[in-house]
Amino acid sequence: MSIKTRPEETGLDELDSGTNPARDAVHFRRIQAARANLTDAEDELREAVQAARDAGDSWTIIGAALGITRQAAQQRFGRN
Numbered sequence: 001m002s003i004k005t006r007p008e009e010t011g012l013d014e015l016d017s018g019t020n021p022a023r024d025a026v027h028f029r030r031i032q033a034a035r036a037n038l039t040d041a042e043d044e045l046r047e048a049v050q051a052a053r054d055a056g057d058s059w060t061i062i063g064a065a066l067g068i069t070r071q072a073a074q075q076r077f078g079r080n
Helices: 026-054 059-066 070-077
Strands: none
Touching: 026 059, 026 070, 059 070
16 A cells, blocks of 8 residues: 655645755654555555465454454455
8 A cells, every 4th residue: 555646746845945944854754664664564464364365264263363343354355
């Protein structure tokens, strides 16, 4: 689940350097890293659920592992 935006959609090009002085981008980079980690975790979760299904695990078992109902697990991860 990768989120891509065009530069003009971020709003960064609209910042006025007079009212928004340059600062250390540590927080900006931390947010970017967290978003990348979230994307990686979502990919890993989808792969783990698919591996469980391929191994014959039921949606009930998968739902229990996720802390959700079997219906919710199937709705989120099932093939359409």
